[in-house]
Amino acid sequence: MRWYWIDRYTEFVRGKRAKAIKNISLAEEHLHDHFKYFPVMPHSLVVEGVAQTGGLLISEYNQCREQVVLAKIVKAIFYCEAYPGDQLTYTVYVDNINEKGASITATSHKGDVLHAEFEMMFAHLDPADWNKELFTVREYRHLLHSFHVYEVGVNEDGTPLSEPECFRRLDEA
Numbered sequence: 443m444r445w446y447w448i449d450r451y452t453e454f455v456r457g458k459r460a461k462a463i464k465n466i467s468l469a470e471e472h473l474h475d476h477f478k479y480f481p482v483m484p485h486s487l488v489v490e491g492v493a494q495t496g497g498l499l500i501s502e503y504n505q506c507r508e509q510v511v512l513a514k515i516v517k518a519i520f521y522c523e524a525y526p527g528d529q530l531t532y533t534v535y536v537d538n539i540n541e542k543g544a545s546i547t548a549t550s551h552k553g554d555v556l557h558a559e560f561e562m563m564f565a566h567l568d569p570a571d572w573n574k575e576l577f578t579v580r581e582y583r584h585l586l587h588s589f590h591v592y593e594v595g596v597n598e599d600g601t602p603l604s605e606p607e608c609f610r611r612l613d614e615a
Contacts, residue, residue, distance in 0.1 A: 445490075446494065447464060447487050447488075447490045447491035447494055448462040448463070448464050448491050448494055448495055448532065448589065449462070449463050449464055449465050449589075450462065450463060450588075450589050450590045451495075451589050451590050451591050451594055451595070452531075452590075452594060453594055454499065454502075454591050454594050454595035454596070454603065455595070455596055455597075455598060456502065456503055456595065456596070456597050456598060456603055457499070457500075457503035457536060457539060457598065458535070458536055458598055459499075459533070459534060459535045459536065460495055460496070460498075460499045460533075460534050461495075461531060461532065461533050461534075462491070462494075462495040462531075462532045462534075462589070463529055463530065463531050463532070464488075464491050464529070464530045464532065465529050466483050466524055466525065466526050466527065466528045466529070466530065467526055467527075468481060468526035468527075470526075472484065472487065473526060481525065481526050482523050482524065482525055483523070483524040483525070483528070483530070485518070485520050485558070488520075488524065488530065488550055488557070488558060489515060489518055489560070491530070491532055491550075492532045492534065492548045492550060492558075492560050492562070493512045493562060495532045495534045495548070496534040496536075496544075496546040496548060496562060496564065497510050497511075497512060497564055498585070498586065498589070498591070499534060499536065499546075500536065500539060500544045500546075500564050501582075502586060502591065502595075502606070503536075503539060504566070505606035505607065505608060506579055506582070506606055506607075506608035506609075508566040508567065509566070509567040510543075510544070510564050510565070510566060510567075511564065511565055511567060512562060512563075512564055513543060513563045513564055513565035514562065514563040515560070515561075515562055516545075516561035516562060516563060517559065517560060517561040518558065518559075518560050519558060519559045519560075520557065520558045521555075521556055521557060521558060522552065522555065522557055524550075524552055524557060528552050528553075529552070529553070530550050530551070530552055530557060531550070531551045532548060532549075532550050533548060533549050533550075533551070534546050534547075534548040535547050535548065541566065542565065542566060543563060543564050543565040543566050544563070544564045544566075545561070545562070545563045545564070546560075546561070546562050546563075546564070547559075547560065547561050548560040548561075548562065579608050579609065579612060580612055583605070583609045583612065591603065592604075592605065
């Protein structure tokens with residue numbers, strides 16, 4: 443991932459659900475390029491933020507065993523615009539995870555107001571088809587720590603989330 447469209451997770455339950463926030467700032471260049479003199483968060487970037495929230499939730503559940511990519515946007519309905527100064531909260535629920543991929547339902551809220559609703563599908567890439575890494579394990583670890591996953595994350599039983607084995611092996615190398 444080259445661009446990050448979430449700022450941090452506020453809730454993370456391994457393989458089940460997550461909440462992430464995105465603070466929209468007038469300092470973000472894309473707001474000025476989308477509609478001249480009308481800074482608004484492009485809906486496509488909200489979709490990407492929700493996809494990143496869900497994709498990292500699914501990827502973390504698989505503990506480095508599979509690469510995950512957005513496969514299909516089943517539904518994306520927007521009810522209002524998001525402007526500089528707004529904070530979006532992305533809430534993602536995993537509906538299904540299996541050997542082929544995963545499906546999620548999600549919402550974006552602007553404060554208490556429903557901003558958008560989503561249904562998305564993700565695919566697990568077959569290791570035989572990996573022609574390049576999406577990112578290294580070290581980069582992936584840094585990304586999850588940057589988004590505060592291990593500060594707020596819990597397992598389904600409520601116990602604190604710990605790093606997967608693939609991360610711990612980095613410390614041994």
